[in-house]
Amino acid sequence: MMIKASSKEYKLLVHQDFSFMETLLQSDNALYVIDKKVYKLYYDKLFSGIDTESLYLIDALETNKNINTALEICEIMTRIPAKRNAHLISFGGGIIQDITGFAANILYRGIRWTFVPTTLLAACDSCIGGKTSLNYKQFKNLLGTFFPPDEIHICPGFFQTLTARDYESGLGEVVKFNMMSGSQGLERMEHELPLLLDRNEDKLNEYIENSLLFKKDFIEEDEFDRGVRIHLNFAHTFGHAFETMSEFAIPHGTAVAIGMMIADRISLSRGWLKEEKVQRMENVLLQIIHVDLSPIPMDMDKIIAAIKKDKKQTSSDLTAVLMYDNMKLRIVHDLKEHEAEEAIRYVYEKIG
Numbered sequence: 001m002m003i004k005a006s007s008k009e010y011k012l013l014v015h016q017d018f019s020f021m022e023t024l025l026q027s028d029n030a031l032y033v034i035d036k037k038v039y040k041l042y043y044d045k046l047f048s049g050i051d052t053e054s055l056y057l058i059d060a061l062e063t064n065k066n067i068n069t070a071l072e073i074c075e076i077m078t079r080i081p082a083k084r085n086a087h088l089i090s091f092g093g094g095i096i097q098d099i100t101g102f103a104a105n106i107l108y109r110g111i112r113w114t115f116v117p118t119t120l121l122a123a124c125d126s127c128i129g130g131k132t133s134l135n136y137k138q139f140k141n142l143l144g145t146f147f148p149p150d151e152i153h154i155c156p157g158f159f160q161t162l163t164a165r166d167y168e169s170g171l172g173e174v175v176k177f178n179m180m181s182g183s184q185g186l187e188r189m190e191h192e193l194p195l196l197l198d199r200n201e202d203k204l205n206e207y208i209e210n211s212l213l214f215k216k217d218f219i220e221e222d223e224f225d226r227g228v229r230i231h232l233n234f235a236h237t238f239g240h241a242f243e244t245m246s247e248f249a250i251p252h253g254t255a256v257a258i259g260m261m262i263a264d265r266i267s268l269s270r271g272w273l274k275e276e277k278v279q280r281m282e283n284v285l286l287q288i289i290h291v292d293l294s295p296i297p298m299d300m301d302k303i304i305a306a307i308k309k310d311k312k313q314t315s316s317d318l319t320a321v322l323m324y325d326n327m328k329l330r331i332v333h334d335l336k337e338h339e340a341e342e343a344i345r346y347v348y349e350k351i352g
Helices: 018-024 036-041 043-047 067-077 094-109 120-126 156-161 164-180 183-197 201-221 228-233 236-245 252-269 275-285 300-308 337-351
Strands: 002-004 009-014 030-035 055-058 087-092 112-117 131-136 139-146 151-154 318-324 328-335
Touching: 002 201, 009 201, 018 043, 030 036, 030 067, 030 094, 036 043, 036 055, 036 087, 055 067, 055 094, 067 094, 067 131, 087 094, 094 112, 094 120, 094 131, 094 139, 112 120, 120 156, 120 164, 120 201, 139 236, 156 201, 164 183, 164 201, 164 252, 164 275, 183 201, 183 275, 201 228, 228 318, 228 328, 236 252, 236 300, 236 318, 252 275, 252 318, 252 337, 300 318, 300 337, 318 337
Parallel strands: 009 151, 030 055, 030 087, 087 112, 112 151
Antiparallel strands: 002 009, 131 139, 318 328
């Protein structure tokens, strides 16, 4: 798959096994940035031959997704004599992608960057589109750039070792893309989500490809997120708030699934969606939401404040992407606080 961006045309390759790694691990002038958990899991099979001077390991935590970590990678890469020919190769999920993409962008005004997503969430969503985001203080993704990798290599073998928590988080974005595609997408999820939950590799490959093809149309039409691409933020306004309130104990894709429940309830209250359709979507979402909200106080002032910190907000009212008229999407700028509060209370009672 080739993806067009203003700065470059970059390619995405899907591999059936790990044989592609042999060439990748012999790259010249490379620094390998790897999630510590991934490194430990695959050390014997994949990474034992990497020289320690060419290796940088990161705990994939939201607290590490900041400018200091990105600058540390830049500092290490300045020791590579090749300078602009230096090659940053990263393995991990969205956190590793954000840190390394940001570093690759700002070092020498841009260096070669290859990304290998090792989480379902990164593979089916964030690996394309070019967004790199860093957290600032307690707020998520306030710093960022647009800088896509030169190459993306997806190998579903990595996803078999994901924890249930991280795997279900990835399914949150898979479900989101299918919901966004309308009634047919909802029907597919109702029938095939059990296969995805069982990690059926053939079905998983199919949905990864379909998710990326769906997203590709949006990002090529609106690379810099000023128009139609904003629709991809469906449920994120509310999801990011729950990530922040939980101090990132709720993973991104699961937070997006919670955000979808909130958004759908608001659409129902406005008369934009029928109860039957909202209930069907909710039944699907509850199969991938396994979190305990009790440690997160239902403090509406704090939750609304977190929503207002979302970078899409444009006024004192709330901005969000909602569904209407048989699951079409609409960007609204007139969402009232009481509408969000009512939907949030419902979700707290439903999830517990």
